[in-house]
Amino acid sequence: MHETKLQWADSLRALATVSVIILHVTAPLLTSMESLSNWWIGNIIQSSVRFSVPIFFMLTGSLLFDKEYAIDVFLKKRFFKVVLPFLFWSIPYILFSLVIKIMHKEHLDFFQVFMFTIDQFKNGSSYHLWFVYTLLGIYIFTPIISKWIKNSTNKEVLYFLSIWLITILYTYPIFSIFSTKLDLSHFTGFLGYAILGYYLRKISFENSTKKNLIAFILFFTGLLITIVGTFFLYKIKGKMDELYYEYLTFNVLMCSMGIYLYIKDKNIKSIFFLNFLNLINKFSYGIYLVHVLVLAFLTKAGITCFFIHPLIGIPVTSLLCLTISTLLIYIINKLPYGKYISG
Template sequence: MDNYMNSRFQWADLCRIYAIFLVIVIHVSAKYLIDFTGIHESNWLFANLFDSFARVSVPLFFMLSGALLLNTEKISGNTLSGISGRIWKITIPLIFWSIIYVLHLKHYGVDIKFTHMLHEPVMYHLWFAYAMIFIYATLPFIKNLYENINKSPSLIFYLLTLWFTVYLIKGYISIGFLNPMGINYSPVFGYIGYFILGGLLIRYKQAILNKVKKTTVLYIFLLSSLTTFIATIWLSYHANTTITTAYEYLTINVAMAALSIFVLIFDIKINSKYNKILKTISENVFFIYFIHLLIMSKVETIFSGMPALIEIPLTSLLTLAISLVIAIIVRKIPKAPIITG
């Protein structure tokens, strides 16, 4: 484990970069998917294909956080001051960008108040920051649970089965006997499942790869992502509108794709001469996550009218590049990263 927990993790940088790019792909694809009957069928199908393979993005972020925070002997962030520090590192940028997006929405005539951020995200992608604040606030409890899990293989099996049953299949199957009172389970606890799984996969990664070939893991990713793609086609064509059930992050198809690609990314080795580039992109991912929707809305006009097969990757790449350049410039301003992320 020690050789994986150095000050810089190439695999972690790769995971962050891959995940943020896929987040952008999802958001670029959305305009095609919401217009099921108003666009050419091929554009909808390609948007669905891109989106289906990009659904691993958010689970990767949760698993990466768990892998890095749960597998060290001592986590400085476990102290009260450390936890509050982690929370403020997210909360301050969240407040800043919420204000920016409120102003952005007001500019386009949307009636929204600044207090909106107190009870829900002002922009749809900001929900992730709220979820991470909750996870950081409960980190000592999660860490304690994680350590106890590792002492008992049967407990690992039990909790994984519980997570699978409660969260990953409930979107497809109604299991009344498990929820007779109709309780609405908060998805944030499902995301904590990804957080813990990230730690477990890193800890037992070598044992997993010793038993399962990498090609098998790759096939699981491909099959799971294709399942998302095909299920979305089937559900949408029957309803004559886009049905996003298979896109949900807490579904078995997305979970299997995310778990498999996470293991594969961890084992990717890139020439160390690229480490500086990877580090530069990786350390700006948080800022990119916040700003990319503003950039995307402008970049989309450049490639407007192109087929989705071409427009989605081009818009996603240029959005990432411009967001990165802005992030690098802002980072040079003293104290700015504290506010902007």
């Protein structure tokens, strides 16, 4: 079992893992224009779980940035822990794509298959694997930035986060008119979430009631902006616009901070629930890598958010996907050398 003081981090990782599955299960509702009520269900649920990916990045900063590393040791450890499972699970996604091409009667010679495979490894063999490429970019920078952040004052960290926040506000068209030629690219991107996670772990509150109140205000304000903003864009443009779903937006940032702060330092008392969270947490990376493949097979079997009313279809499909994904990773992890590829 993990250290008690880090139980909240395990809970966050497990919650983010489950939430990202719900996010992908719900996505088809937003492109189906047959039912406005279904669209609203999709919009509300999607908006509620957009914190999932930012939480992963925030945990990275929380748990890694307060240590110093020898570059070769750190990168070697990350290679075996992150890169090998990623390379392994990229293969079935590539094969799946090739099978679809063959089923559509595309003629592919050996050179075309080879170049397609190289391109898939280079750019991502599935839509969700962008996260791994971004995470690896942060990992490459970690031995450097961890030294900076450990020797920085809270004021200096806040200085970085303040400028990062400005770059996030530029995401909205209403604020982009204030952008200038001033180069703020060094402060942009998901690295900000990692630094934010580190900063939020270090700060303390006078009492848990105050912390929880701030967390609730942040989450529900961000959630309301996401839901309403997405609806208004839908009405104005007559089609789905995912601006307010973007992870690097202020509304999603608010939701992510709210979830992080609420769960931070909380310990689970229920043994059953704790065991469940520990199981998901232990295999979270592998579950993330494989779950889209599992969803593809569930879709082929007719099990999606549409197979019954979405309010039932979403939890059933999500639970099935989570269960099968966890079981797959668990079995592979038990095989000889399986821990190196299971994730």
